Amino acid sequence: MHRLLLALLVASSALLSGSAVAASRAGTNVGGQSKAVSLHGKDLDTMRTMACSQYGVDVATMQPAKRWTYGKGFAPEIEVAVRCAPHATVNDRPAHYNVVCRRDDDQPAGDWQCLGWEAIVVPTTIGDISVEPGPYSHEFATRTIHEALDSSLFRRDVRDALPTGCRLASNWDGSGQEVAELSCASGHRFLFSFFCPQGKTHCPRLMTATSPGP
Incomplete structure (x- = not known):
């Protein structure tokens, strides 16, 4: 049963393009157009004090704000990406939140909604790799990066993708420990199975890879 369900998942995932992963990271920005804008006054003050306060740290860097428009009937949005100061040490490297x-x-200036993702660094033979563990533990995320590099499959794709930064997500609702997806800023996607009937050696197992389009 495990093998059948995994095969069905892999087949359906292969139909998705690499752009779908990039779109999932952007969230509500799919189909929108953006232009750079400046933050002033209350907006800027609120961003500096609120974006990282829930993690008990200050803002480290703030990217230029963008104004997104989606067409008639949809309100334009202002969006700001923030990197928080380190809050912990993982793998002997500082960990931080991307918000x-x-x-x-x-809406009134200063009325913001923020969502953050923790990012850790995994030291490897090809350099330090930044990864957002998502629903998984630091240990799982670290092991997944190492298993990707140790696998004999998709070696070129893995080495092209990992240095760009990646994030882990559960690909299959209700089975987060069964199949995980590693999506990278390069546009590559990798599926890993945590179902390892032969033991924990080389687990999770790298199963499939999807390269970005031309």
């Missing part, structure tokens, strides 16, 4: 804050352009 995206948004507000409707017609």
